[in-house]
Amino acid sequence: MxxxxxxxxxxxxxxxxxxxxxxxxxxxxxxxxxxxxxxxxxxxxxxxxxxxxxxxxxxxxxxxxxxxxxxxxxxxxxxxxxxxxxxxxxxxxxxxxxxxxxxxxxxxxxxxxxxxxxxxAQRVLLRPVPLTAGPLQVAVSYTSAVAEARIGGDLYEVVSSPHGVRVIVGDVQGKGLAAVETAAVVLGAFREAAYDEATLSGVGERLERSAARELEGEKFVTAILAEIGTGHAVFVNYGHPAPMIVRDDGRADFPQPPAFAPPLGLGLDGAESPRPYRVGFAPGEQLLLYTDGVTEARDTEGRFYPVGERTHLLKDPDARRALEALREDLALHSVGPPHDDAAMLLLRYHGHEKGKPSLPRE
Known part of the structure; x- marks a missing residue:
């Protein structure tokens, strides 16, 4: 019926x-x-x-x-x-x-x-991510805070480079066309650097130089870079929310950097680059990268969205359906229309292809 x-x-x-x-x-x-x-x-x-x-x-x-x-x-x-x-x-x-x-x-x-x-413009800026990248199954969700818009200040990309699978998720300060333009600059720099640079630190330094040239005033971009290798993931965090790793038993880990770095565009001249940190990431586990539009969504009582308590929503065998369930739960939690862009990128580790080891390098 x-x-x-x-x-x-x-x-x-x-x-x-x-x-x-x-x-x-x-x-x-x-x-x-x-x-x-x-x-x-x-x-x-x-x-x-x-x-x-x-x-x-x-x-x-x-x-x-x-x-x-x-x-x-x-x-x-x-x-x-x-x-x-x-x-x-x-x-x-x-x-x-x-x-x-x-x-x-x-x-x-x-x-x-x-x-x-x-x-x-959306297809050029936020290109569809591959369904698989090396040992990973990939799914993405993007919700714009601007009515009728499909793109905004949040950004993401997955690149299968000669140095491993490299990922970025970021959040541009502000909204509107200016934020979209800044996101385009950062994504363009990442797509080139992910192929050219031998280390994740080198990718971050390229992004910092591009942001310093293009951003004016006190504008900035929070971002997290990730590189997936055999049994590990390496992160470089520029003032971004910590990633969530869902272990085999459903437990959620939020690995923090040894030292917090300022967002892209706010790095001081001569300051030390943020240090990469390595975290265990084994086959069968999931990695969720997201922007603060997810964690700062509030319900009717003003409580933030507890993403760490929603790991059970990611049990669907299909990564896209699992992430869609999480997105729908986020929409139910939020009061009224979204006040900020919300991007989520889910990576599922299924195991490495033969002949492609590549431990992540720092």
């Missing part, structure tokens, strides 16, 4: 001209000409102009004129000015409705063009 979906607002508006004109006709016949309902027939083409093209508005305008003539003759209104006034009101409203429908069609076409460009 299938569930019946409630009619959408657009469907209701599409039927509104018919309902209005029928109601006016019935009321006019029942109440008589003394009530003066006849000019309200013009509401038909007025509502028609809200949904559909200008041709639809013309059709309803023509029907409204015929109905107005019929009711005017029935009421005997053409012996005075009332009948002609009603016809003029219907014709005038129809003309305005046609003009409004044409303008709306142009705006919708422009909006469709902008959305198509935005979708191309």
């Amino acid at each position: 299938t569930d019946r979906k409630p009619p959408s607002n657009r469907t209701l508006l599409s039927w509104m001209p018919v309902v209005v004109m029928a109601a006016v006709a019935v009321t006019d016949i029942v109440a008589g000409p003394s009530v003066g309902f006849l000019p309200l027939v013009s509401l038909g083409p007025a509502f028609a102009g809200l949904v559909g093209g200008w041709r639809r508005t013309v059709v309803f305008g023509f029907v409204a004129l015929l109905l107005c003539i019929a009711l005017g003759l029935y009421d005997g209104l053409f012996d005075s000015r009332r009948g002609y006034t009603a016809l003029a009101s219907v014709a005038g409203v129809t003309g305005v409705g046609v003009a409004a429908a044409v303008m709306r069609s142009h705006r919708e076409a422009e909006l469709a063009s902008v959305r198509s460009i935005a979708e191309v």
Whole structure:
């Protein structure tokens, strides 16, 4: 048995001209000409102009004129000015409705063009992550805080490089187009450095130099870099929330760096680069990287989202379905629309391919 979906607002508006004109006709016949309902027939083409093209508005305008003539003759209104006034009101409203429908069609076409460009920008900036990368199964979730937007200030990427599988998850300060532009700079630098640099520290230094050149004022990017090797993962943390490793027994670990480094863009000249730290990451375990839009989501009582208590949601054999369950739980926990972008990247360790050992290097 299938569930019946409630009619959408657009469907209701599409039927509104018919309902209005029928109601006016019935009321006019029942109440008589003394009530003066006849000019309200013009509401038909007025509502028609809200949904559909200008041709639809013309059709309803023509029907409204015929109905107005019929009711005017029935009421005997053409012996005075009332009948002609009603016809003029219907014709005038129809003309305005046609003009409004044409303008709306142009705006919708422009909006469709902008959305198509935005979708191309999204594919360039946040490219679809591979379903598998070396020994890993990969899934990603992104929720933008900006209505109708699919990209924002959070960023992620997975690169299978000659030096191992390398990953970044980051969060740009601020929102809007400026944050998207900064995210593009960081991602572009990471994609090149992940292939070129022999160590994860070298990747981080390249990102820091790129951020220092591009970011102005007090803008910054928190980020965590990861490199997956045989039985281990190496992290470099730039002021980002700690990763979550889900062990075989369902226990959640949040490995912390030996020393916290400032976010990208805030590194002081001559300051020591953040030190990579190595953590055990064995086959059968899961690694979840996320932004603070996840951990800082609050419920009705102001409590933060307890991601460490939700490891049971990641038991689905399919990584994408598991991460979707976590995303839905996060949406249920949150109050109202999201106040910040929320990105999650799930890596499942299934074991190394033959002939590709590569312990992560610091």
